[in-house]
Amino acid sequence: MLETAQAVKASGARLLRGGAYKPRTSPYDFQGLGVEALRFLKEASEATGLPIVTEVMSEVDVETVAEYADMLQVGARNMQNFSLLRKLATVSRPILLKRGPSATVKEWLLAAEYLLAGGNANVVLCERGIKTFETATRNTLDLAAVALVKELSHLPVIADPSHGTGLRSLITPMSKAAVGAGADGLLIEVHPCPERALSDGPQSLDLNGFAELMKELRKDPLRVIRAA
Ligand code: PEP
Ligand code: MN
Numbered sequence: 001m002l003e004t005a006q007a008v009k010a011s012g013a014r015l016l017r018g019g020a021y022k023p024r025t026s027p028y029d030f031q032g033l034g035v036e037a038l039r040f041l042k043e044a045s046e047a048t049g050l051p052i053v054t055e056v057m058s059e060v061d062v063e064t065v066a067e068y069a070d071m072l073q074v075g076a077r078n079m080q081n082f083s084l085l086r087k088l089a090t091v092s093r094p095i096l097l098k099r100g101p102s103a104t105v106k107e108w109l110l111a112a113e114y115l116l117a118g119g120n121a122n123v124v125l126c127e128r129g130i131k132t133f134e135t136a137t138r139n140t141l142d143l144a145a146v147a148l149v150k151e152l153s154h155l156p157v158i159a160d161p162s163h164g165t166g167l168r169s170l171i172t173p174m175s176k177a178a179v180g181a182g183a184d185g186l187l188i189e190v191h192p193c194p195e196r197a198l199s200d201g202p203q204s205l206d207l208n209g210f211a212e213l214m215k216e217l218r219k220d221p222l223r224v225i226r227a228a
Helices: 002-011 035-048 059-068 082-088 105-117 143-152 161-165 168-180 207-219 221-227
Strands: 052-055 071-074 095-098 123-127 157-159
Touching (some): 002 035, 035 052, 071 082, 123 143, 143 168, 157 168, 161 168, 168 207
Parallel strands (some): 071 095, 123 157
């Protein structure tokens, strides 16, 4: 965790995201280390100054996770967990709300509305790919939705090409495409040795890969045009 945090910070990352409570498709897969992992994240945050983002899966964990994390993630599969959303509306932490794998843009924005209407104005939306007929990629990264939501909502929108494609080789091109579509940020999975990752290794960059991605993004002509 520390090695990753230091490397991504040096490459220009602004937030450190890691899962302590992991929503896994199979109950036999690694489920995360819970509070122990929150402590690892905190230590890495203190060493680097990077604020922490981490997922809260259940209402009962909200207080504990909010003690450690600077921003709370609602995972894709919990986007319409309305009791979790209602609880998070009352928490003094910004929320990263991932789009459900089968959620329409309207359903996604209404999920955000639960947080806003309940009193939490600090919501960032994250497009992480949706289920389509296509199986060549893990999900279909819906970048039209990024551009559309930028039109429909005042909320910041970020893109997650790691979950959006499931394929390491597509992270850089889809990151550039997301920036082109108007994304306010990117969520990228990184591991010092992706082959050994306990979750999502095939869609993670290694530390050099992340440094390269950040270099490429700085060259992106669209980014330069927008900054001008
Ligand atoms: C994650 O962010 O690691 C994660 C589990 O993502 P999602 O909820 O988008 O599947
Ligand atoms: Mn993941």
